[in-house]
Amino acid sequence: MKNSKPENDIGLIKDLMERSSKFSNISGIAVLFTGFLALIGASFIYFDIGFSVSEVHISYNQLISQNGKPDVLNLKLKLLISIASLILIASLITLYFTARNKSGKEGIALFNSSFSRTLKSLFTPLLSGGVFCLFLLHHQMYGLVAPATLIFYGLGLISCSKFSYYELEFLGYLELVLGFIASYFMGTGLLFWIIGFGIGHILFGYYIHIKYDKK
């Protein structure tokens, strides 16, 4: 292979710099799956399915406005946090194992520099958001928790998109806007959660699968 044109060389350099420094081992199907998990989990709470355990039905709206018996509210709040945490953990496990599998197939170490850069840029805003949400819970501002998770997650996606799929930026802005709308219309948080985390991830996962994984 001999040198031909300087333009081609610059193109080759740019292409390799970009491909080698970006983390692209997220599996589209795994993202799609996490979207389904979020969709199911959030609908479960939003449409008040399966709350006969408490014998009294309490809607998400009643919960965030603290309108109801304290012990029932407490129970539902705990259930909501447990479901949300379960979804998060299940999603992270799915993403981790599929990413490991994908990088194994391509002969690339998962914990390379692009991976750690992506993780760092994603989790700095995400963990800050998590801590902030704990304070919201502490001050009983339940209505702002779901919007806040959307906003901070959006910020995390925007910041890590530089080191991974650039399309993550669009998803980030979507989550951000949804979070702001949900903050204004307090009480609609979960509905926007369903759109942002559920439908957003399903569409994004499908897009990544079609565009990158199939090749």
Place this chain on the structure above:
Amino acid sequence: MEGFDLLNKAFDSRVRLGLMSILIVNQWVSYKEIKNLLDLTDGNLASHIQALEKNNFIEIKKQFIGKKPLTTYRVTKIGENAFKQHISGLEKLINK
């Protein structure tokens, strides 16, 4: 012609040019990773790596992860400067 004098013979081959591009933006990249990124066979890559190492453009680290040997590469300061000069040469040629 202006620009040609800045080009480095070592980067004449597209494989070597590609290899340097990968190493410039990453710290310690494994052999397998480079091979996949450049879409090459074993023998082909090894000779290019040797050539770059001879010029002191890259350094090699051999270690074991468990029982598996792992060879990784990093660009040296000399390599980085040579590559930058080469790129500015290419840019001058394009911008004429």
